[in-house]
Amino acid sequence: MNKSSPATDGLVSIPALLKRNVKTFGAKTAYREKEFGIWQTWTWAEAAQEIEELALGLLNLGVAEGDFVAIIGRNRPYFYWAMVSIQSVGAIPVPMYQDSAAEELAHVLSNCGAKYAIVDDQEQVDKVIEVRDQLNDFEHMIYVDPRGLRKYDHSKLHEYSHVQAQGRAAQEEFLPELERRQAKLDFDSTCVMLYTSGTTGKPKGVVLSNRNIIKSAQNTSEFDGLRKDDEVFAYLPMAWVGDFIFSIGQAYWTGLTVNCPESAATVSSDLREIGPTYFFAPPAVFEKHLTEVMIRMEDAGAFKRWLFRRYMDHAKKVGPAILDGKPVNAMDKLKYKLGELFIYGPLKNTLGLSRIRVGYTAGEAIGPELFDFYRSLGINLKQLYGQTEASVFITLQPDGEVRADTVGVPAPEVELRIDDSGEIFYRSPGVFVEYFNNPDSTASTKDAEGWVATGDAGFIDEASGHLRIIDRVKDVGKLADGSMFAPKYVENKLKFYPDILEAVLFGNGMDRCVAFINIDLTAVGNWAERNNIAYASYQELAGHPRVLDTIQSHVEAVNRSVAEDPMLSGCQIHRFLVLHKELDADDGEMTRTRKVRRKIVEEKFSDLVTALYDGSDEITTETEVTYEDGRKGSIRATLDLRDAEVVPTFQHKVAAE
Amino acid sequence: MLDASDSYVTEDGRTIGGVVMEMKNITLRFGGVVAIKDISFDIRQGEIRAIIGPNGAGKSSMLNVISGFYNPQEGQVFYKGKLRPSMRPYQVARQGIARTFQNIALFEGMTVLDNIMTGRLHHSKANLFEQAFWKGRAEREEVANREVVEKIIDFLEIQTIRKTPVGRLPYGLKKRVELARALAAEPSILLLDEPMAGMNVEEKEDMSRFILDVNDEFGTTIALIEHDMGVVMDLSDRVVVMDYGKKIGDGTPDEVRNNQDVIDAYLGVAHD
Numbered sequence: 001m002n003k004s005s006p007a008t009d010g011l012v013s014i015p016a017l018l019k020r021n022v023k024t025f026g027a028k029t030a031y032r033e034k035e036f037g038i039w040q041t042w043t044w045a046e047a048a049q050e051i052e053e054l055a056l057g058l059l060n061l062g063v064a065e066g067d068f069v070a071i072i073g074r075n076r077p078y079f080y081w082a083m084v085s086i087q088s089v090g091a092i093p094v095p096m097y098q099d100s101a102a103e104e105l106a107h108v109l110s111n112c113g114a115k116y117a118i119v120d121d122q123e124q125v126d127k128v129i130e131v132r133d134q135l136n137d138f139e140h141m142i143y144v145d146p147r148g149l150r151k152y153d154h155s156k157l158h159e160y161s162h163v164q165a166q167g168r169a170a171q172e173e174f175l176p177e178l179e180r181r182q183a184k185l186d187f188d189s190t191c192v193m194l195y196t197s198g199t200t201g202k203p204k205g206v207v208l209s210n211r212n213i214i215k216s217a218q219n220t221s222e223f224d225g226l227r228k229d230d231e232v233f234a235y236l237p238m239a240w241v242g243d244f245i246f247s248i249g250q251a252y253w254t255g256l257t258v259n260c261p262e263s264a265a266t267v268s269s270d271l272r273e274i275g276p277t278y279f280f281a282p283p284a285v286f287e288k289h290l291t292e293v294m295i296r297m298e299d300a301g302a303f304k305r306w307l308f309r310r311y312m313d314h315a316k317k318v319g320p321a322i323l324d325g326k327p328v329n330a331m332d333k334l335k336y337k338l339g340e341l342f343i344y345g346p347l348k349n350t351l352g353l354s355r356i357r358v359g360y361t362a363g364e365a366i367g368p369e370l371f372d373f374y375r376s377l378g379i380n381l382k383q384l385y386g387q388t389e390a391s392v393f394i395t396l397q398p399d400g401e402v403r404a405d406t407v408g409v410p411a412p413e414v415e416l417r418i419d420d421s422g423e424i425f426y427r428s429p430g431v432f433v434e435y436f437n438n439p440d441s442t443a444s445t446k447d448a449e450g451w452v453a454t455g456d457a458g459f460i461d462e463a464s465g466h467l468r469i470i471d472r473v474k475d476v477g478k479l480a481d482g483s484m485f486a487p488k489y490v491e492n493k494l495k496f497y498p499d500i501l502e503a504v505l506f507g508n509g510m511d512r513c514v515a516f517i518n519i520d521l522t523a524v525g526n527w528a529e530r531n532n533i534a535y536a537s538y539q540e541l542a543g544h545p546r547v548l549d550t551i552q553s554h555v556e557a558v559n560r561s562v563a564e565d566p567m568l569s570g571c572q573i574h575r576f577l578v579l580h581k582e583l584d585a586d587d588g589e590m591t592r593t594r595k596v597r598r599k600i601v602e603e604k605f606s607d608l609v610t611a612l613y614d615g616s617d618e619i620t621t622e623t624e625v626t627y628e629d630g631r632k633g634s635i636r637a638t639l640d641l642r643d644a645e646v647v648p649t650f651q652h653k654v655a656a657e
Numbered sequence: 658m659l660d661a662s663d664s665y666v667t668e669d670g671r672t673i674g675g676v677v678m679e680m681k682n683i684t685l686r687f688g689g690v691v692a693i694k695d696i697s698f699d700i701r702q703g704e705i706r707a708i709i710g711p712n713g714a715g716k717s718s719m720l721n722v723i724s725g726f727y728n729p730q731e732g733q734v735f736y737k738g739k740l741r742p743s744m745r746p747y748q749v750a751r752q753g754i755a756r757t758f759q760n761i762a763l764f765e766g767m768t769v770l771d772n773i774m775t776g777r778l779h780h781s782k783a784n785l786f787e788q789a790f791w792k793g794r795a796e797r798e799e800v801a802n803r804e805v806v807e808k809i810i811d812f813l814e815i816q817t818i819r820k821t822p823v824g825r826l827p828y829g830l831k832k833r834v835e836l837a838r839a840l841a842a843e844p845s846i847l848l849l850d851e852p853m854a855g856m857n858v859e860e861k862e863d864m865s866r867f868i869l870d871v872n873d874e875f876g877t878t879i880a881l882i883e884h885d886m887g888v889v890m891d892l893s894d895r896v897v898v899m900d901y902g903k904k905i906g907d908g909t910p911d912e913v914r915n916n917q918d919v920i921d922a923y924l925g926v927a928h929d
Contacts, residue, residue, distance in 0.1 A: 036807035037770075037819065147812070148870055151670045265817040 056167030674702030776841030
C-alpha cells in the first residue's frame with residue numbers, strides 16, 4: 001500500500017464514492033430492506049437517484065453548508081441515503097440513538113445547534129416536538145413514516161417522500177448548486193459527527209472527516225479483503241461509529257450490500273434469511289445465540305443430543321486449527337467434514353451465520369468458551385479493538401492469528417504506543433478531528449502530534465505481538481509490592497463461568513488480592529434443581545457448601561490462568577466470599593448499565609473486606625437493601641470466608657505443568 | 658341537531674360524514690326474553706361509535722344485529738340509506754361490515770399470516786379449479802391479497818409473529834391478529850366486540866392507538882363495545898348507553914357522563 005498517495009483518485013468524499021459506484025457497478029444491489037414481508041432492493045443507481053432527490057429537496061428547504069442535520073431512526077436505507085444527501089449539500093449528518101429519551105435528544109440537538117432533523121416516525125416526531133422549546137436554532141423536521149402524523153401542523157414538518165418530490169420538481173433550479181457544493185467536498189471536510197455514549201459525563205460530539213472515514217474504510221477493507229459481493233447486516237444503532245464505518249464507509253468503498261431488518265424484533269429471522277458474509281456483533285449477542293441453541297438442544301431427543309455432543313467435542317478439538325489452516329490429520333479432517341454436513345452446517349444456517357467470511361466482535365471481553373464455540377464451527381470470528389475517536393479501528397486480528405485473550409495487531413497505518421502507566425496511545429489516519437466545541441477535552445485526549453489517549457491499559461503480548469487489554473487506566477492500581485493490580489482482567493475471567501454473575505476484586509495498595517463473588521441465580525439454581533438441592537432464597541443458595549466448593553474450584557482455575565501471565569500474576573485471589581445478596585442498581589452498587597461501582601461496594605461492605613484480610617473464617621453481617629418500590633429493609637447473614645489455592649509466582653513454570 | 662346527511666369536523670380534525678347505518682326501533686326476543694327493546698340509533702361515516710352498558714344490557718346482541726347474526730323481530734336496519742332485508746352474516750360481510758369477537762375466534766392451528774389471509778375471502782373470485790392449479794386469476798389474486806395483508810401486518814406491527822401459529826400467541830396479540838383479519842376485509846364498518854377485554858394497561862393503550870390509527874388512516878367507521886369507561890370516553894365520538902335492553906343515553910362522551918340515568922345504571926339504584 002502506498003501510504004503517501006493522497007487518497008484514492010479523487011475519491012475524497014462519500015458522494016464521490018457514490019458516483020464511482022454508480023459508474024462502475026450501478027446495476028448491483030446496494031441496499032436491501034425487508035418490508036411488507038419481502039426484501040425490497042435498491043441498486044447503486046437507484047440509491048443514487050433517491051439520494052440526489054433528497055439532496056435537492058434539502059436545498060429547497062434551505063439547508064446551508066455547515067448546518068447540522070440530526071438523524072433519528074432505526075437502520076433503514078432512507079437514513080443511510082439521508083446521510084449522503086446531507087453530505088452532498090455540504091451539511092453534516094449527526095445520527096442519534098433512536099431510543100434516547102427526549103431530554104437526552106435535547107442535549108445533543110442543542111449542543112450541535114441542529115437546524116434540521118430527519119426522523120423515523122410519530123414517536124420520534126413527538127419527542128423532538130416535546131423539547132422543541134429548548135432548541136433555539138431548530139427549524140424543519142422530515143419524517144419517513146407518515147402514520148398518525150396527518151393531523152400535525154405541517155408548516156415545519158415534512159414527509160420524506162414529499163421533500164424528494166419537491167427536490168425532483170426543482171431539479172433544474174438546484175442541480176447546479178448541488179453540483180457546486182459536492183465539488184467543494186474534500187478530504188478535510190467533515191464526514192459525520194457522532195456522539196459518544198456519555199458513560200463518563202455528557203455526550204461529546206466527535207467530528208470525523210472524510211479522510212478519517214475513507215482511509216479507515218479503505219485500509220480495513222483491504223486488510224480483510226472485503227469486496228462488492230459481500231453482504232453486511234445493519235442492525236446496530238446508526239449513532240454508533242461501527243455502523244457508520246460498516247454500512248457507509250466500507251460499503252461505499254467496496255460497494256458491498258447493506259441489509260436492513262424489518263424491525264428490531266425480527267432481527268434474528270432476518271439475519272437467517274440474509275446470511276451476511278461480513279458481520280459484527282457484541283459478545284452479548286453471540287452469547288444469547290449460544291444459549292438459545294443449548295436450550296433447544298436440551299429439548300432434543302437422546303440420540304440427537306449424543307450426536308451433537310460428540311461432534312461438538314470433535315469441532316472443539318480440530319475446528320479452530322482447520323479454520324486457521326494448520327495441519328490436521330486426515331481422519332480428523334474427514335470426521336469434521338461429516339460433522340459439517342450433519343451438525344455444523346445446519347447449526348450455522350439456523351444462526352444465520354453460514355456464509356460468514358469475516359465476523360468481528362468487540363466492546364467487551366468475550367469468554368474463551370464462547371469464542372471457541374463459534375470458531376470451532378468454522379465461523380471466522382475475530383476480535384477488534386477500537387473507539388469512536390479512531391474511526392473504530394485501532395487493532396484487528398488477522399486471519400489465522402485469532403486468540404480469545406488478545407485484540408490483535410495494529411490496523412494498517414495505525415501506530416501504537418504504551419506509556420509507563422500502561423495506557424495505550426494510538427495515531428492513525430482515522431484519528432478524529434476534534435470534539436465539537438470542546439477544545440479542552442480535545443486537548444486532553446489528543447496531543448499536538450496526533451497521539452490519542454484511549455484510557456485503557458494494556459500491553460503487547462511478547463509471543464504473538466498482539467495487543468492485550470487489561471482494564472480502564474483509572475481502575476488499574478498497584479499492589480503493595482509494586483506489581484500491577486488490574487481488577488477487571490481477573491473479574492472478567494471469573495465472569496466467563498456461567499455460575500458467576502459478578503465479581504469484585506480488591507487489593508489496590510494491599511499485599512494480596514481478595515474477591516467478592518455473586519452467583520448467577522439462574523445457572524446455579526438450575527444446577528441445584530438437577531442435583532436435588534433444596535433452597536429457599538438467594539441467600540441460602542449462595543451460602544450452600546457445595547456451591548462454595550464449585551465457586552472455589554472456579555477461583556482456583558482463574559488463579560492458575562492469571563499466574564501464567566508474569567505481569568499480572570500478583571492478582572491471584574487469596575481469599576474470597578460469596579455475597580449474600582446480588583449487587584443491585586437500586587442499592588447503588590451498580591450503574592443502570594450494570595457496571596459495578598467499585599468504591600461504593602468497598603465502603604458498603606467494608607466489614608467483609610476487613611474480614612477477608614484479617615484471616616477470620618466466618619463473619620456475621622447486616623446489610624441494608626432497597627426493594628423495587630423504594631422501601632428499605634435489611635438482611636443478616638453469616639458468611640463463610642474461604643481460602644483459595646494460589647500458584648506461587650516465582651515458580652509458576654513448575655506449577656503450571 | 659345535525660341532519661342525517663350533514664357532516665362536521667371534530668376537534669382533532671377528522672371529518673365525520675352523514676349517517677351510514679341506522680337502527681330503527683329494533684326489538685330482539687329470544688323466546689320470552691327480550692334482549693333489545695325498541696332501540697334506535699345511527700352510526701355516521703368515519704366516526705367511532707361506542708355501545709356501553711352493564712353486563713347483560715344487550716350490547717353484544719346489538720352488535721350481532723348489526724352484523725346480521727341475529728334478525729330482530731321488529732324494527733329496521735338502514736345501511737347506506739337503503740332498508741336492509743334480513744341477511745345471512747356472510748352476506749352482511751360482503752357489504753363491507755367486518756367484526757371481531759368477544760371470545761377470540763381465530764384458527765388456532767394456522768399461522769397469523771394465514772388467519773389474516775382468510776379475511777380476504779370476499780376479495781377472491783377465483784374458483785376452486787383455478788385455486789387448485791394456481792393459475793391465472795388465482796395467482797394474481799393471491800399476490801394482490803398478500804400485499805394488502807402485508808400492509809396490515811406492518812400497520813399493526815406484528816411482523817415478528819407473521820409465521821407463528823396463532824395457538825402459541827398470548828391473548829393480547831391474538832386480539833390484535835383478530836383485528837388484522839377484520840381489517841383485511843377492507844370493511845367500511847368495523848365492529849369490535851370488547852377489543853380490550855382482559856388486557857393489561859399497556860396492551861389497552863396499544864389497542865386504543867391502533868383503533869384510532871385505523872379510523873384515521875383508513876377512514877374506517879368503527880362501532881365498538883367496551884367495558885372500560887376510561888377507554889370508551891377517550892376513544893369515541895358518540896356513545897350509546899344500554900341497560901336491560903333499553904337505550905338510556907346517547908350522545909358525546911361528556912353528555913353521557915352527565916346523564917343521570919347512566920350514572921344510576923352504573924352506580925346502581927333500587928329497581929322497582
